[in-house]
Amino acid sequence: MSSPVIMVEELSFRYPDGQTALSKVSFQVYAGEKVALIGPNGAGKSTLLLHLNGVLRGTTGSLTIAQMPLTEANLGPIRASVGLVFQNPDDQLFSPRVYQDVAFGPLNMRLPENEVRSRVTQALAAVGLGGFENRISHHLSGGEKKRVAIASVLSMEPKILVLDEPSAGLDPRTRRSLIQLLGSLQQQTMLISTHDMRLAETLCNRVIVLDGGKIVADGPASELLHDQVLMELHGLETP
Amino acid sequence: MNPLSLKERFEGGQSLFHDLDPRIKVVMSLGLILGILLTPEGAFPAYPLIWAVLGSMAVVSRVGVWRLARLGGIALPFTLAALTLIFTTPGQPLLRLGGLVISDAGVVRFMGIALRSWLAAQAAILLSLTTPFTDLLWALRSLRLPSTLVMITAFMYRYLFTLGEEAERLIRARASRSASLPDQKGAGGSLWWRARVAGGMVGSLFLRSYERSERVYAAMLSRGFDGELRGYNPPPFQWRSVLVGAIPLLAVALIQIMAFLWFRGVR
Numbered sequence: 082m083s084s085p086v087i088m089v090e091e092l093s094f095r096y097p098d099g100q101t102a103l104s105k106v107s108f109q110v111y112a113g114e115k116v117a118l119i120g121p122n123g124a125g126k127s128t129l130l131l132h133l134n135g136v137l138r139g140t141t142g143s144l145t146i147a148q149m150p151l152t153e154a155n156l157g158p159i160r161a162s163v164g165l166v167f168q169n170p171d172d173q174l175f176s177p178r179v180y181q182d183v184a185f186g187p188l189n190m191r192l193p194e195n196e197v198r199s200r201v202t203q204a205l206a207a208v209g210l211g212g213f214e215n216r217i218s219h220h221l222s223g224g225e226k227k228r229v230a231i232a233s234v235l236s237m238e239p240k241i242l243v244l245d246e247p248s249a250g251l252d253p254r255t256r257r258s259l260i261q262l263l264g265s266l267q268q269q270t271m272l273i274s275t276h277d278m279r280l281a282e283t284l285c286n287r288v289i290v291l292d293g294g295k296i297v298a299d300g301p302a303s304e305l306l307h308d309q310v311l312m313e314l315h316g317l318e319t320p
Numbered sequence: 321m322n323p324l325s326l327k328e329r330f331e332g333g334q335s336l337f338h339d340l341d342p343r344i345k346v347v348m349s350l351g352l353i354l355g356i357l358l359t360p361e362g363a364f365p366a367y368p369l370i371w372a373v374l375g376s377m378a379v380v381s382r383v384g385v386w387r388l389a390r391l392g393g394i395a396l397p398f399t400l401a402a403l404t405l406i407f408t409t410p411g412q413p414l415l416r417l418g419g420l421v422i423s424d425a426g427v428v429r430f431m432g433i434a435l436r437s438w439l440a441a442q443a444a445i446l447l448s449l450t451t452p453f454t455d456l457l458w459a460l461r462s463l464r465l466p467s468t469l470v471m472i473t474a475f476m477y478r479y480l481f482t483l484g485e486e487a488e489r490l491i492r493a494r495a496s497r498s499a500s501l502p503d504q505k506g507a508g509g510s511l512w513w514r515a516r517v518a519g520g521m522v523g524s525l526f527l528r529s530y531e532r533s534e535r536v537y538a539a540m541l542s543r544g545f546d547g548e549l550r551g552y553n554p555p556p557f558q559w560r561s562v563l564v565g566a567i568p569l570l571a572v573a574l575i576q577i578m579a580f581l582w583f584r585g586v587r
Binding site: 135161163164167188218 | 477481492545
């Protein structure tokens with residue numbers, strides 16, 4: 082196999098109040114893999130995701146993203162390679178209009194204007210919202226906001242798509258169409274933090290179980306997700 | 321009922337005024353407001369003329385003269401702050417109310433302030449009725465307003481609605497548990513207790529907003545934000561729009577010149 086796109090080594094993180102969120106976490110993700118990150122509330126999933134593009138910086142340990150060690154100097158290119166979709170689209174969509182949000186990443190990458198425009202069009206088409214450019218973000222439905230949030234990251238053409246609880250708060254139909262949408266991005270390397278075991282089973286070939294800030298299991302989705310003892314031990318359930 | 325119904329001022333439409341370059345509209349409206357405020361005190365013939373200019377703009381933009389005039393009334397309560405001028409400005413006494421004397425100069429001055437506020441408010445409201453808020457922000461940014469200010473305004477606009485919904489949820493949660501027993505009159509405890517509940521809600525709203533701001537900032541960083549808001553280069557001005565925008569300004573300038581000349585003649 083080629084070299085990994087995500088390489089996390091012995092990563093530990095303590096919050097300023099002294100609470101340990103991650104302790105000695107190590108894993109690798111290769112190009113094209115679709116990995117589910119599961120674990121109970123407070124396991125450190127979101128904290129881990131925020132490390133992948135350097136929004137949070139580990140207390141100890143090291144990260145290498147797309148062959149670049151995570152350092153202050155590499156933050157720009159690393160953030161261009163890791164597309165992080167936040168759980169709450171209201172946090173992710175901060176511009177008044179859809180277009181501005183989807184163009185925000187490409188503009189920060191200082192791409193030329195016509196390239197930005199074509200990427201916005203492509204990204205919105207990819208999430209099935211072609212023609213939504215001039216809509217006002219806060220008037221969209223929950224499912225539409227989620228799609229725009231994903232488009233706002235796809236427009237950066239990231240090497241790794243990282244999603245935090247993508248199906249939380251969606252109704253069953255919207256959730257299904259989201260799963261379909263994510264499934265349609267076949268080449269895309271993905272890391273999905275989720276409580277939705279069926280989503281994990283449908284989309285991912287590999288599962289990492291995180292509990293108490295430690296990786297307690299890492300293996301093929303078909304095995305781990307159906308290991309009833311393991312799932313129940315960590316507050317999870319089989320799909 | 322929705323206790324915090326937020327509504328956009330902007331009304332879509334098709335008119336010469338709606339389609340005008342927002343930068344020109346902003347400069348024109350600021351120019352109009354400045355012109356209105358410079359009207360000399362007591363130059364009463366100038367006011368209907370200025371109103372005629374604003375009224376023509378209201379007709380062109382299909383807002384309606386009377387509707388705009390009514391909306392401009394929003395400024396009038398604020399002019400009450402100037403009401404004391406009636407008594408304090410020295411001049412010929414018109415009326416005595418106990419120990420207070422109303423002077424003619426005071427009435428003239430107060431009327432001038434009220435009329436100018438009403439007209440200036442109409443100019444501002446016409447701008448907000450015909451320009452989407454996002455275009456206004458864009459215009460301010462291309463007119464070199466400091467980008468931090470523009471960003472703060474943009475975020476305020478974006479999150480006002482989210483904040484309103486959050487406050488609404490808190491109010492609903494309180495209302496749902498503001499129960500009372502059948503033989504009780506009304507729900508809740510003393511005024512002091514209710515004030516404390518309301519205070520707690522405000523605090524909770526603040527904390528939620530504060531935490532949200534951190535998450536929003538993280539989302540911005542994740543997409544490569546480095547403190548500078550990027551956009552496209554604004555397109556060049558078109559001569560036609562500049563000319564259209566200049567017409568009302570020239571009209572008001574002409575009225576002002578006449579007012580100054582007239583005023584001098586009177587004195």
